[in-house]
Amino acid sequence: MSDFETVAATENQAARRGPSGEPGTPNQVGAPHKPRSLAGDAWRDLRRNPIFWISLALVVIFTLMALLPGVFTANNPNDCLLSRQHAGPSGGAIFGYDFQGCDTYSRAVYGTRASLLVGALAALGTGIIALVVGMLAGYFGRWVDAVLSRVIDVVLGIPLLLAAIVLLKRVSSDSQWARIGAVVFVLALLGWTTAARVVRSSVITAKEQDYVAAARMLGAGHSRIMWRHILPNSLAPAIVVLTIALGSFIAAEATLSFLGIGLKAPTISWGQDIDTGRIHMREAALPLIVPSTFLALTVLAFIMLGDAIRDAFDPKLR
């Protein structure tokens, strides 16, 4: 959220500074109250939106769970005894035990870390690719834009799940970090296109602004204009898209792990637990329901958070 607030603050200042050409003259003539900026309006909308608060609370809870799983459960997720296979709730295991005799709830709690890690890293990778490609295409236009836009079209046309299957089948290593890295790489490689389009269009809007012309007149180079002037003003929509993408990356990781080509055994992941729970659903339902609920809530939280922020910032909906 901190980046987002910085952007909101700069926009506020820009609005207060008033139209270019009258440096120092405040925008409000005769009116004592502050002019209402887009970010201010959006924040007022968001404050009254219950979906925003619910999803924000969920995101905070799951982030805490990923960082400090020990706070949420006292049981070790790898403490499995076949003798208590599918046993009912007892002791700290509030949702009973799964097929291997592990604590269902504890496994779900510890599974948060891998899911959020993959989601966040994939969103970060996506963000970097999208920013570079979108910035270059939007800023330079002409043939750079033409080439990069075609590349976006082609990558957008690749079905994500099928491509991920082909790519991940190549990864034979079973080490924990190699698999996490591979899944992140595949998701970032295939998922950056939407964000890149968003960055491109906001860069195109931003580069026509007066402050860019002013910076150019003062002799600023391309890279300085791009990173110091255009980037801060076109970051906000990209961050919203990336929040939604983070949710769908978590879902994609779980799907790949479910299929058996994503994260593997020593790593605890919801996708795998859902798969084993599904196979034994007739004997015990909780090992299926618990990780399913965790996964669905996490994905929903990120998607709804991004959706709420985007709606608040879209003046057309007002």
Add this chain to the structure above:
Amino acid sequence: MFRYILRRLLQMVLAFFGTTLIVYALTFAGQGDPIQALAGERPVTPAQRAYLTEKYHLDATGVGGFFYRYVDYVKNLLQGNLGESLTGRNIGDILQQAWPVTVRLALIALAVAIIFGVSAGVIAGIRRASIFDNSTLVLTLLVLGIPTIVLAPLAQFFLGVKWQLFPPTAGSDPTFYALLLPGIVLGSLSLATALRLTRASVAENLRADYVRTARSKGLVKRRIVIVHVLRNSLIPVVTFLGVELGNLMSGAIITEGVFNIPGVGFNLFRGIRTEDGPLVVGIVSVLVVVYLVSNLVVDVLYAVLDPRIRYE
């Protein structure tokens, strides 16, 4: 129009070669020893090795050899010769048996999306900001956010195993009833998107000038909505549903796997599970082609349906 279709066709040919090249390079090229991989743990006699090397031109090394084998692969793919799975079955035969089931499932899913999604979308678009509109928006957000790997097993457990409203799994020759629940699960995602698209499109068209004209002519609201607004609002929905049909046919891996439906996705699911490399590559290659063709058909359909779209 003709030139537009021609250009899209040429683009598709490029995309076809691009994607098959990537699929091929990632799966076949660069692996250790293909002959040993084919034989598994068993030893390979020099005679067998020489025969296989000759047959698949494995002695040609470097870029030339790579492209020679790639051309071979594409040639086989275009002739419908997909080779054999590790269990010795012809992949073409497997697909031939699987397609009808997958198509039936996809059509059920599409019907669910059209019947519920489009009609609810029209109502929500007309009554914007009503209780119905707001509750459908929240519901669609829920559906869009819940992954299939959660939705499919939970639907199977609650509706199939616990309350026994539907058969929990489909057998080798599934009936319509057995395909209904998987069809609803598969179609729910397209339903939610179709609903949102229809709603946005209807709400936008209701504000258009021609609607005001129609209203000032004294037309009744029913006629305005059905004849004027719907015809214009459904253009993006139709194209979306076209893309979806392609997606549904290729994207049913999870649903078919969970509900045990012997379609294309199920075979891919099993191929991944049993590490059957040739089967996975064969199916993925075919699905990529299906995906590309359905995208092309939809683009052309879009241009035909909406005269406002210009093509140079």
